[in-house]
Amino acid sequence: MPACDTFKDDFFWMLREGKGYFAWIHGQPYRLARHLRFGHRGHCPLCDDRAPAPREMVRAVTEEQVCENPLFDLVLKALIRAEIRLISRFVPQRSHEERLTGSLVSEIDSAVFLMRTEFRKTCLQLYSVEKDVDFFYYDLSRGGKLEKTTGADLGFIMVIDLPDFPYAVKSLILQAKKVDANSAKIERPQYQTLSGHGAAGCAYLLYDMDLPRRCSPLVVGIERYELKKQYEECVKHNSQSFSYPFDKARSDGHPLSLFLTSHFAYDDPVGLRHGSFKEALAMFSQLGERRLRTADAAVAEFNGRIAILSIGRTIRFGTPGNETMEIDV
Numbered sequence: 001m002p003a004c005d006t007f008k009d010d011f012f013w014m015l016r017e018g019k020g021y022f023a024w025i026h027g028q029p030y031r032l033a034r035h036l037r038f039g040h041r042g043h044c045p046l047c048d049d050r051a052p053a054p055r056e057m058v059r060a061v062t063e064e065q066v067c068e069n070p071l072f073d074l075v076l077k078a079l080i081r082a083e084i085r086l087i088s089r090f091v092p093q094r095s096h097e098e099r100l101t102g103s104l105v106s107e108i109d110s111a112v113f114l115m116r117t118e119f120r121k122t123c124l125q126l127y128s129v130e131k132d133v134d135f136f137y138y139d140l141s142r143g144g145k146l147e148k149t150t151g152a153d154l155g156f157i158m159v160i161d162l163p164d165f166p167y168a169v170k171s172l173i174l175q176a177k178k179v180d181a182n183s184a185k186i187e188r189p190q191y192q193t194l195s196g197h198g199a200a201g202c203a204y205l206l207y208d209m210d211l212p213r214r215c216s217p218l219v220v221g222i223e224r225y226e227l228k229k230q231y232e233e234c235v236k237h238n239s240q241s242f243s244y245p246f247d248k249a250r251s252d253g254h255p256l257s258l259f260l261t262s263h264f265a266y267d268d269p270v271g272l273r274h275g276s277f278k279e280a281l282a283m284f285s286q287l288g289e290r291r292l293r294t295a296d297a298a299v300a301e302f303n304g305r306i307a308i309l310s311i312g313r314t315i316r317f318g319t320p321g322n323e324t325m326e327i328d329v
Contacts, residue, residue, distance in 0.1 A: 003074060003115035004063070007081040011062040014084050021058045021080075023208065023215035024255055029054045031250075035262055036066045070122055071162065072261050075133065075311060078115040079257030080216075082107035087214040091207065097176040100207050101154050104217065104256075105137045105307050112309070127163045134315040136308045138327055140285055154205065154305055155284045158264060159277055159329045161312035170264060170271040171280045173197055173287075174205040174219070181210065183243040188234050191222065197287075199223040201272040205256065206249050215246075218253035221270070226252055260309070277329040281306070 004011075014020040025032045036057060052060070060066055062080065067073040082104060090103040112135040123131035154174040161167055175194055177184045184206055194202040202222050208215040220227055226248040234242040254263065263270045274280040284306055308315060310329050317327040 003118040004077055006114050007062075007077060007111070010081050010084040010088070013088055014080075015055070015059060015062070017088075017214075019087060019214040020084055020216045021061060021255060022054060023213045024218070024250055025054055025057070026250075028250070029057060031254075032057050032061070032258075035258060036060060067261060069162070069165065070126070071119060071131075071133075071311065072265065074115050074119050074122065075112075075309075076257055076261040078111035079108060079260060080255075081111045083216045083255060083257055086217065087208070091209060091214060092211060094209070097178055097207065100178075101176050101205075101305075105154070108307065108309075109135050109137060129163070131162065131312045132310075132314045134308075134310045134313065134329075136310075136315045136317065136327065138306045138308060138325075140306060154307060156260075156264075157277065157280045157284075157306060157308045158260065158271075159308070159310040159313060160265060161310075168265070169274040169277050169280050171201065171274060171283065172264065172271045173202045175202070176205045176207065179206050179208045179210065179215075179246050179249065182247070183245045184249065185241055186227075186230070186244050187241045188231070188239065191231050194222050198272070200269055204244075204253075206246075206253065208246070210246075215250070216255035216257065218249050219256050219259040220244075220249055220253035224252035265311075281327070 014022070021032060032054075033052070062077065065073045067076055085107045086100065086104050090100060095103070112133060116133055119133040120130060123129065154176060156172045156174060158168070158170050160169075173194065175190065177186065184204070186204070199222060204220045204222065204227070206218045206220060208218070222228070227244055230242045230244055230248075234240075253259075272280075272283075274283070308327075308329065313329050315327065315329050317325055319325050
């Protein structure tokens with residue numbers, strides 16, 4: 001059974017309830033239109049009077065190939081399925097950021113597993129060689145070695161190894177935040193810490209907790225205009241936190257699924273590029289070993305949880321000599 005057939009019930013939930021992508025493009029359908037391959041329909045989706053309606057666009061994302069490469073399209077649909085299950089099943093439980101992040105990566109793992117057979121079949125059709133897609137959630141903290149975590153930090157590593165796509169290993173640090181009512185509360189010290197890693201390699205992952213709306217999780221780069229503007233105002237008034245409006249987040253950000261398969265995979269200014277997977281993993285290990293001084297303790301700059309998505313390779317892991325787990329791609 002094709003992966004998209006397996007995901008249909010979840011896609012139907014989003015279409016029926018009008019949540020997820022609908023909440024992101026509400027009032028601004030061009031946010032999604034510019035990412036879709038509507039050229040074959042004979043009009044410009046941004047300015048033509050015959051441009052598709054929001055429902056038509058969201059349905060296209062779930063039912064048609066909207067990415068240039070059909071393999072990225074399968075990954076996109078798996079990630080959308082994970083987002084839908086997060087906002088339909090876990091957001092209503094009002095969990096804190098760390099548990100929401102754990103639920104999200106568990107759903108990504110499940111969706112990628114369900115999609116693997118279709119991915120391998122498509123690879124054989126395209127390239128006449130076997131390729132794989134894999135996902136792994138890795139904890140660098142080694143059973144609580146770190147003294148204290150900084151919150152719901154999530155490291156993300158993507159490995160791409162396809163015959164018709166440049167080999168790439170990229171990483172990103174995501175800081176999860178809940179959007180309660182109409183804004184997210186951003187702590188000034190936390191923003192400063194993220195900024196220290198470089199604008200390209202850091203972003204916020206925003207969970208929309210408004211039940212009637214329930215937007216897909218949004219990724220917003222720390223250097224996006226409105227977010228940076230709010231931070232600068234916070235510094236100017238010597239405040240310890242500031243509010244980041246949800247409407248600004250919708251304008252500045254993208255759903256995680258679209259961000260990973262469009263911007264993160266393709267755009268050099270987004271994410272940090274590495275020569276190998278081991279190099280990317282070593283960077284996160286070094287961040288976990290560094291400490292920041294806070295008012296109450298020394299805390300790690302990164303708490304050690306990493307989501308690894310490999311498009312084209314199997315993720316290898318094991319415990320040589322029954323010692324600490326080793327992982328490679």
